[in-house]
Amino acid sequence: MTDAACTVFVVDDDPSVRKGVQRLLRSAGFSTEGYTSAQAFLDGHDRAVIGCVILDLTMPGISGLQMQEALADSGSVLPIVFLTGHGDIPTSVRAMKHGAVDFLTKPVSDDMLLGAVRHAIERATVLEQEMREKHDIERRLATLTPREREVLTHLVRGRLNKQIAADLGTVEKTIKVHRARVMQKMQVRTLVALARLVQQAGIAVDSAG
Amino acid sequence: MTDAACTVFVVDDDPSVRKGVQRLLRSAGFSTEGYTSAQAFLDGHDRAVIGCVILDLTMPGISGLQMQEALADSGSVLPIVFLTGHGDIPTSVRAMKHGAVDFLTKPVSDDMLLGAVRHAIERATVLEQEMREKHDIERRLATLTPREREVLTHLVRGRLNKQIAADLGTVEKTIKVHRARVMQKMQVRTLVALARLVQQAGIAVDSAG
């Protein structure tokens, strides 16, 4: 994942700041997109793009913090670097608590800004990869029938076919069939790999010593 | 884990602040210990105690940020709530990046401080539990012979006994014996449970589809 394959969204109502930041980023090899307001960004940006956001705090309409929340609520994991001239400590702390990569104050040195952006892009790449894998797993999970999913949960708890059969009020042979289908649909050959998938997808399963 | 079972360490060179914070915390039901300097805290506090730290930023000798780093370097996971009268945004951001639970500025309301402390204690409880489990697993791992540990890594990658035997240049029967000993020493009965343990302990193992 090179920097050029990523996009830095610059959200700031001040045209001079926006242009200046974009010029700096472009000269450093990043693709950039400028937005004059949080609403314009929320409505207009391509959610499929991997990248990060450089976000002003105080803007007409939706503030930077509100946009951060809105973005998170929408399920986005786009890393955010705040860049503001009128911040205070409580605001910066709140932004960081909500997952911001950095909170920079104007004037900011080119190195500081570029460093923060590189860090954000790095995080974006990792998160994107994780999301891609998780969606892939969930896509496979969606192909399971209700019964197969039920068997799956028992399998990753380490239950034997016989035990699962007893739990579900059926016989071992039936579980064998479901089990084989689960393994096939989830595209794994070992139980360990299956457990790893389920755990990656973030499905809560009670463990059994 | 009740609040009373935890201790809040108050590190501040200003006696009036220290006393005031301690009085507030005690009235809220927390046990507290006061320290007049970061060095005194690093040298004197009981590392076995579960709790959190309320930390001043500017003190004679080691600063709050330096103490945060020193504590992290020493392997501590004690949550830190900064409380300062002379902070700035870069400092607060740096503190949050390094894992601080909160960064409060004086004057602070009782509710804000107590809320931050409760949050920190909650985090401490979770972290302590995780550390306890991890140490427990590592204690069991330490009882494995080098060969058994080698077999373990292959097992959690989903390899079959026969495959492991080929990899290690021996026969399946031998692996069976090692495998049985591994399961016994790690106190698990299923392969899934073993994989879970290894993963909890944070051991990096390449997965095999």
Added chain:
DNA sequence: TCACGCGTTGGCCCAAGGTCCAATTCCGTC
């Protein structure tokens, strides 16, 4: 009504794992 997916069950055979027994070799320590 018929095809289809789903859940179910049976039999059969083979592969793999789990558990007993016992034994050998090597190596460091007492």
Added chain:
DNA sequence: GACGGAATTGGACCTTGGGCCAACGCGTGA
């Protein structure tokens, strides 16, 4: 040199899992 732990191997027996073929009932939608 004896002793004990670690690693190794063998055999026997049982349990468990995996694959393959076949079949039945049931509800849904074509």
